[in-house]
Amino acid sequence: MALFDLPLPELRTYRASTPEPPGFDDFWSGTIAAARQAASPPKVAEVRTPLRGITSYDVTFSGYAGQPVKGWLSRPAGATGPLPVVVEFIGYGGGRGLPIEWLLWPSAGYAHLVMDTRGQGGNWRGGDTPDPDEHGAGPSSPGFLTRGVLAPETHYYRRLITDAVRAVDTAAELPDVDASRLVVTGKSQGGALSLAAAGLNPEKVSAVVSGVPFLCDIRRAVTITDSDPFQEVVRFLRANPNLAPQVLATLDHIDVVHFAKRITAPAIVSVALMDAVCPPSGVFAAYNAIPDAAGKQIEVFEWDGHEGGRGFFDTTALEFVAGRLA
Template identity: 80%
Template sequence: MALFDLPLSELRTYRSSATEPKGFDDFWSGTLAAARRAASPPRLTEVTTPLRGITTHDVTFTGYAGQPIRAWLNRPAGVTGPLPVAVEFIGYGGGRGLPIDWLVWASAGYAHLVMDTRGQGGSWRGGDTPDVDDSGAGPSTPGFLTRGVQSPDSFYYRRLFTDAARAVEVAAELPGVDASRLVVTGKSQGGALSLAAAGLVPDLVSAVVSGVPFLCDIRRAVTITDSNPFAEVVRFLRTNPQLAGPVLDTLDHVDVVHFAKRVTAPAIVSAGLMDEVCPPSGVFGAYNELSGDKQIEVYEWDGHDGGRTFFDTAALEFVARHLG
């Protein structure tokens, strides 16, 4: 690792040149409206774990097009009053794993809904939610970033962003939850989903935690890093150069820079200056679009680990200040 991106002094004022696609708001409002029309009530089943201080429920809710999405709901055992709720999204390739993987937010006094990631969970933590939609069939590079990428309608991340927004809507209606104190949180892909969800359903989100977010300033990112997942796009276009136009247009529809403009909640973000997976210019490109109370934690010597538990601690303190 090395410092390969813009110097910090330039990052602090950097503005992305990403152009918002025509009809962006209509595309996403229509997608969410269809998901809501197809929605069914969530199902919660209490599960037994060795964790004595935490109660866990296995949750199934409906995401994109009414398709089932799994989640865990952890909450402090024995607490009856309405709790603030944190909705967490997972990094690239991982799934929801086991309840014991998710102790921080419940330990801090929150109800904690952890959304499984459709079709993922085969890389570093297991998952339980298939991507049942086959509209993304067609050429793709191994991974998820080019799955259905020839059209915004068929793109994998259209489904995943919709799942994230629906997770927030479902969390706000869970029993024993104080919906006026709702946090979205995640790192990498999860950080991107946090900002996207906060931009899609801003009225429901009270605070945003976004660690080293993925999918920011995408057109720049694919040209300055050789690391996956952005390198998936390069490999795809190397073998399908005639598709560059529609592919880049599709990616514009999920560029987190555009969602950041719509976030109204206080937000804390982290950036690793040696991060070759999610380049710091992309992180700052999204962060600099945030209009509300915001804070960025910069880790000069970190790569994609982005502050590790130093950032987790700062995030919990930030959220506590804003939620009361």
């Protein structure tokens, strides 16, 4: 993929033009309060793996509307004392898979909770958390971005973002973790969820790592890229052009730019200038919305597509978090 978005100097100052929807705070605070009210204590059970340096646990916690969400908790074997904890969210189409697939953060000395993604896990990694059908009523394009898109109340990402906030709540309550040193991380969809969770749960998040985040500056993204998942919206509106105002108004409620404005923790973000999946202007729109006072940095990968820095970004992210939590 060649360079297709704004030149880098313009990206560095780019701001999204979509205003925050009316009642945004009330919508999200009400949703999260209801999920917390419906929550049950998490269930944590050790699982056997071939690994000798990592101990892993099967976790079930309460997400949106109290519905059960799965996860894996891993920590360095034999670690004593409360550990800083990293909550990780997964890219589009993937589920939690197996504990052996999540070694980066526990190998670096952290407790690590990876949240399964409701209704996903049928693409490149398996999952174990259903998304009850009654919440996604109405027409949709194949995929998740238009599921329940005719109203913010029924949209798929209302549920998934609430799950992410509840994952942070759960991580802070787990035994033998230091809740004062809690990190959220993820790439693509996971990067979007890390920014959303940090913006909606700022009092619990100590640092943010967001790789090539999805769901940024959505109204622009659907007009400048031919790649999925944003093309799901285009296909839906091609079939239902009269629904465009309604659909875009719903998507405004999950645009990560609006969550980013509420982040108070130090944040590191990666952007790839040849990324047609998560266009760089959207990533910069979210990054530029994070208050400077939070302490932030962006890693630009000029020659990358959606791989977004690969191990180079992982290394920098580990160093960033270690420095912020020291």
